[in-house]
Amino acid sequence: MLRRCLKLCLIALMLGGILWLWDANYAAAETHQQEGDENAVCLSCHSNPDLKTTLPSGEETSLYVDPAVFAASVHGKQAQKCTACHSNIKGYPHPPMFASDRRDLTLGLYTACRQCHTQQYQMTLDSVHARVLAGGDRNAPVCTDCHGAHNVTPPDQPRAKIPTTCSQCHSTIFNEYKDSVHGTALNGTDNPDVPSCVDCHGVHSMEDPRTTEFRLKSPQLCATCHTDTAKMAKYGISTNVLNSYVADFHGTTVTLFEKQTPDHPTNKAVCYDCHGIHNIKEISDPEASVVKENLLTTCRQCHPDATANFPASWVGHYNASPQRHPLVYYVQLFYRILIPGLIGFFIVFILLDIARRMTGRMQRKGA
């Protein structure tokens, strides 16, 4: 009796299981279908290049979504539904338009990115761009200004895409950067060695670079690459630049300030006061701020009374040698020999003196 009951129960369970599996599969297939269908419904109107609407501001805006461009985007490749981002739209007619003008449309819709990219969204909240936006400048960038909406592609492939993204709004800086030693090396390529805009500024949590804190930390920023021996060897560039900087009067003070009084502004030179910022050139480039012909002008920013031979008073990043700064080299060498020599001489002198006195005393005792 018990056995038959168990058998029946087992059969019932198996049947139930099969039915459940079949149902689940069917349901999944159906949602997948719906996904395709749903986007197709939206695109039945929105793939029309002539679909437009006039906003309350009087601006006419296109409502065209290129199906091929969307399909090739990171989200299209994931078969995202249009309604994953446009969650308020279920079909047609749509809810009434909220946007008063074109920028308002962007500022109203970009928050859709937040649901899936919470981390990036959170990071932007405290950025310099977000503060500018909150301050009323509607031109400050939001997600879609940098990434697009229906045409999102990986933002760093190739890396040269990054400065181009910023150039939409910072064209003057971009133009300087493009011709700099860093920008030229990146131009159009994927070169991972040189800094793009975001290596120096950060991306989503970008800060104001004109603060005291940023300035004091900047030598370390340049040093992340310029003390990397493997990276610099490729370009034949000295990695002694940080050490020699920290050892000189400008660097020593800046380093002290950074450690002890981080809020205190410094008037001493940091790397970019001498080399430039977005326009850094190779040191042999005739336009470089540190090339012999321009060096005096560079020093005069802060040493207005400097005369033509003033730069020579500074050994730069190099240790003095018979070829470079021979005078400094020989003076250093002289002191290096003279001082230990003098000390040694005095020690020997004193020892001899003690020995002489002792033998004198012993002789006197013996006598």
Ligand code: HEC
């Ligand atoms: C029958 C044609 C039609 C269909 C189908 C359609 N739309 Fe629209 N859509 C329009 C028109 C026309 C407008 C202009 C504003 C309006 O009339 O509401 C518009 C405006 C929009 C806007 C911009 C303004 C706003 O309201 O945010 C978005 C976004 C949008 N549609 C998304 C979608 C999505 C997503 C779907 C699919 C779920 C879809 N549309 C289906 C015709 C259509």
Ligand code: HEC
């Ligand atoms: C990854 C999120 C996302 C997906 C997926 C998405 N949209 Fe959008 N869509 C946006 C954002 C953000 C905007 C605002 C764009 C702007 O600032 O110009 C927008 C704007 C629009 C507009 C207004 C006109 C315009 O181009 O600015 C229409 C129409 C629209 N989308 C339709 C669609 C349709 C149809 C699909 C599916 C094929 C779709 N969207 C998929 C995020 C998305």
Ligand code: HEC
């Ligand atoms: C429904 C979820 C969803 C929404 C909404 C969404 N995304 Fe995505 N996004 C993804 C997924 C999934 C990927 C692919 C996986 C990945 O690389 O993170 C992706 C990839 C990306 C990438 C490429 C990342 C990379 O490393 O190459 C960018 C950039 C991006 N999304 C920006 C946006 C922007 C901007 C919006 C708003 C207009 C948005 N996303 C809205 C899910 C979403």
Ligand code: HEC
């Ligand atoms: C000022 C331009 C800018 C804005 C605004 C911006 N991004 Fe980015 N984003 C970038 C750049 C540039 C990268 C590539 C960074 C890299 O590779 O070092 C990136 C990378 C990403 C990635 C890839 C993963 C990662 O973190 O590197 C995602 C996802 C992304 N952004 C989403 C968003 C979302 C969502 C928003 C809005 C909340 C947003 N971004 C706002 C420029 C921007």
Ligand code: HEC
């Ligand atoms: C859609 C336009 C837009 C894009 C794209 C954009 N920015 Fe900005 N950015 C602004 C605006 C507007 C300000 C506010 C100050 C101003 O007017 O110059 C600003 C400010 C800044 C500041 C702070 C300095 C200041 O003047 O307050 C930095 C740094 C900056 N952007 C870097 C970048 C970088 C790096 C990128 C690319 C990853 C980028 N921006 C992309 C519009 C943009």
Ligand code: HEC
């Ligand atoms: C090697 C590091 C580095 C790189 C690369 C770099 N910046 Fe800067 N940027 C700085 C520093 C340092 C400052 C602060 C200068 C100051 O104190 O005035 C700055 C300042 C700025 C400012 C605000 C000051 C101004 O002049 O308006 C903006 C905007 C800016 N950078 C954008 C960019 C953009 C866009 C790119 C890429 C095309 C870029 N930066 C590349 C280091 C860098």
Ligand code: HEC
């Ligand atoms: C007071 C001005 C000044 C400061 C500050 C300064 N430099 Fe220099 N830098 C020069 C001059 C001048 C040269 C040309 C060579 C020389 O005479 O030392 C140079 C050369 C270089 C070179 C080329 C070295 C080579 O092997 O070709 C690099 C790289 C460099 N500096 C990076 C830096 C970095 C990084 C910092 C900050 C840690 C910095 N500089 C601080 C003036 C300065």
Ligand code: HEC
């Ligand atoms: C992400 C790494 C990176 C950062 C950050 C960086 N650099 Fe560079 N820098 C390089 C590379 C790589 C080169 C060589 C490029 C070439 O020659 O094509 C270079 C070249 C230079 C040169 C030219 C040297 C020569 O050959 O004459 C100077 C000067 C310089 N950088 C100064 C700076 C300063 C100042 C900073 C900080 C404001 C800085 N760099 C930040 C990677 C970096």
Ligand code: HEC
């Ligand atoms: C951003 C400003 C700035 C720049 C650019 C700068 N310096 Fe200085 N330098 C200073 C300050 C500030 C002091 C400390 C002056 C004092 O204490 O009287 C100093 C001190 C010196 C001293 C120590 C002797 C003295 O006059 O007190 C020498 C030598 C010197 N700098 C050489 C140079 C040379 C050479 C250059 C150009 C390659 C240069 N500096 C560029 C700010 C700068």
